[in-house]
Amino acid sequence: MSQSTQKKSFKEKLKIIGPSAIISASFIGPGTITTATQAGASYGYALLWAVVFSVITTMVLQMMVARLGIIAQKGLGAAIRDQFENLILKYSVMGFVLMSIFIGCAAYMSGDLNGTSLGIATLTGWSINVIGPIVGIIVLLLGISGSYKLVEKLMIVLVIIMSIVFITTMIVAKPDLAGIFSGVFAPSMPPGSIITIIALIGTTVVPYNLFIHSSSVQEKWNKPSHLKDSRWDIFITIGVGGLITAAVLITSGTLMRGVEVETVADLALQLEPLLGSWAETFLAIGIFSAGFSSTTASALGAAMVASSMLKWENGMKNWRFKTVFGSVILIGILSFILNFEPLEVLLFAQALNGILLPGIAILIMVIMNNKKLLGNYRNSLKVNVAGSIIVIICLGLGTHSLITAIGDFIG
Template sequence: MRLGPGLLVTAAFIGPGTITTASVAGANFGFALIWTLLFSVIATILLQSMAARLGVTTGQDLATALRTTIKTPVFKLLAAFLVISAIGIGSAAYEAGNLSGASLGLQEILPSFNPLIWTPLIAILSVVLLYTGKHKVIEGALIVLVVLMSLVFISTLIMAAPPLTLVLKGFIPSLPDNSITTVLALIGTTIVPYNLFLHSGVLAQKHDKNKDIEKVIKETNVDTSISITLGGIITLAILSTASVAFYGTDAGKISAANMAVQLEPLLGGMAHYFFAIGLCAAGLTSAITAPLAGAYAVCGMLGWSTKMSNTRFKGVAIIILAFGAVVASLGLDPVAVIIFAQAANGLLLPIVTCYLVWLVNQKSIMGEYTNSVFVNVVVFPVLLLIFSLSIYKLFSLIF
C-alpha cells in the first residue's frame, strides 16, 4: 500500500509548537513523560481512524457531516461559529508560528542571507503549492518533508545516544512535581482538532463507490497507524535529545528557536544544522497543512465545495496563510487571536470528538462500517481525557 493521507496528519501536528513542547518536556523532566507520548499516539490513531473512515465510507468530510446532520438551527449556527472560530481563525493564528519556525530554521542554515526574506519567500512557495489545487502535488511535497524531518530528528537522537534503560523507564506513567501543564501540552500538541477535519476531508475527496470500501478502510487504518506512530517517534526523538542535552543543567529557556544552537556544544556542529533543517521542515509542513485544515472546516460548515481545486476553497486557504505571513513578517503579536482560538478549541474538541464517535456509530450514516464494541470501549477513556484537557485549558485561559 501507499502511505499518504496519514502523513498529512503527521505533517500537521509536528510543527514548531510540538518541537518547543517536547524540548521543554525533555529539558525540565528528562525521560519521565515519554508515557504521555505513547498515550497521545494511541488516542490520536483511534480518533483519526474514525475521521478517516467517515470520509472513506460517506464521501463527506467532518465539517460537512456536522452541517448536514445537525437539524436544529440554533445548534447548527453554534456549531458553525465554533468550527470557523477554532479551526479557521485558529489556523490563521497558528500559521504565524509555523512560518516563523520555518524561517528560523533557514536563518540557522544560511546565516549570511538577510533573515527578512525567508518568511515572505516561504509564504509565496506555500501559496503556489496550495493554488495548484492538486492532491498529488501537495501530498507529494509534504511526504518528502515528513521523510526529511524524520531522518533529521532520528539522526539527532542517534547522535545524542540516550541511555536505553532511562528511555524505557519513561514509558512507566509518573507525574513529577509541576509536570501536569507539560503533560497536557504534550497531549494537546498531538490530539489536534483540525486534523480530524483535514484527514476526513482529504479522504472524502478520494471517495469512490466502485472501490472495495472494506479494503480501503483497512489500508487507511494501516496508513494512519504507521504515519501517526512515526510522528510519535519524531516527538520522542526531540524529547530524548533535549533530555540528554539539558536535563539537570542550567540551560535557560528552551525553545524551537534556540534548540539548534544549544545542541552544538554536546553534539558538534553538524547537529546544529541537522536540528535547524528539521525545524525548517516542521514549520513548512505545518504552514501548508494548517490552511488546508482551515479551508476544509470553513468551506464544509458554509456549504461550499471542499475540493482543493475550487476557487473558494483555495481562497480561504490562502487568506489563512496570508494572515500568518503578515503577522510573522511584521513581528506583530498574535497572542490575543491565539487565546481566542485556544478558548474556541477548548470548547470545540470535546464536542467534535463526541459527535464524531456518535456519527461513526450510526448505521444510517456508516452502514456496516460502524465502530465495533471494542473500539467504543477503548475510546471512552480518551473522551474523558479530552474533556479534562478542555476544562483545564479553558480554566487556565480564564484564570
C-alpha cells in the same frame, strides 16, 4: 485496490502511505518540537508516556474519521452539518466550528512562519524578516495550485526529512535505554509537569486534522475494502510522527537535562560536541521541515473545514477553498511582518480550542454510531469504549485550557 493490505508486499504497503502523512506533518510543527525539547530538558524521559498516549489517541480518532470518509464518502464537516435537523442548532454549531478553526489557524500561523524562517536563517544567515514572507508566499502558491497530490507528496518528503534528522540526533546522543523504557511503561507526573503533559497532548491531537483526514482519504479510497489500507497508513505514518516527537524529547532529556530552553534552536548547542559544525545545519533542516509542514497544514485545515462544512465541490480546485487557504496565509504573513501577535487573540484562540476539542470528539462519537450513515461500519463496542475514554480526557484538557486562558486574560 482489490487485494487486501495483508496480501501486499512491504514495498507495496509503503506506496499506500498518503493521507496520514499530512496529519503527521501537521502536528510535528515548531510548537511540538519546542514542547518536546522543554519536556526532555525539564523532566528527562519521564513524560515519554504522554507522547505515546497522545499518538494512540490521535490514531483512534483519525481512524474513526478516515472510516467516515471512506464509507460515507463524506467529510467530517458535512457529517456534522447533516447530523442536526434543528436549523438553529445546526448553524450555531457550524458557525462556532468554522470560527474556532479559522481564528486558531490564523492566530498561530505567524509562529509557524517564524519556526520555518528560523531554520532557513540558521542555514543561510539571511534575515528572518525577509524569509518569513517568502515562505508564506510559497505556501500560498502551493495552495492556489489546487493539487492535492502535490501537497501529499510534499508532506511525505517532509516527514521523511524530519525522521532522518531527529531520529539520527537521538541515536547519536546515546540515550539511556532503561530510562526510555521506564518513561514509556512506568507513567509518572513529576511536580509541575501537568502543563507540559497537556501541551504534549494538545500539540498532537489537533482538531482541524480530523477534518483534513476525513476529506483527504476520499482522494485515495472509496470502498470498504480500502479500510485496511487506511489503517496501515495511519499506523505507520502517525506512528513515525510520534517517534519523531519522542526522539526530540529523548535527545533533549539526554543532552539538556536542567538546561532552560527558550527555543528549539538551543538544542543545536548541545549537539555541537557530537556533530561538530554540522550541528546547526542538521537541526536547521529539521526545524525548517517542521515549520513548513505545519504552516501548510494550518491553512489546509481551515480551508478543508470550510469546504466540507459548506459542501463546496471540487475540493482544492474550488475558488472558495483557495480563498480561505489564501486568507489564512495572508493573515499569517501580515502578522509576521508587523510582529503582531496580541496576547488577547492568542488567549481567545486557546480558549476556543479548549471548547472545540472535546466538542468535536463528542460529535465524532455521535456520528460514528449513526447506523443510517455508516450501517455495519459504525463503531464497535471496543471503539466506543476507547472513544469514550478519549472524550473524557479531552473534556479535562479542554476545561484546563479554557480555565488557563481565562485566568491569563484576567491576570
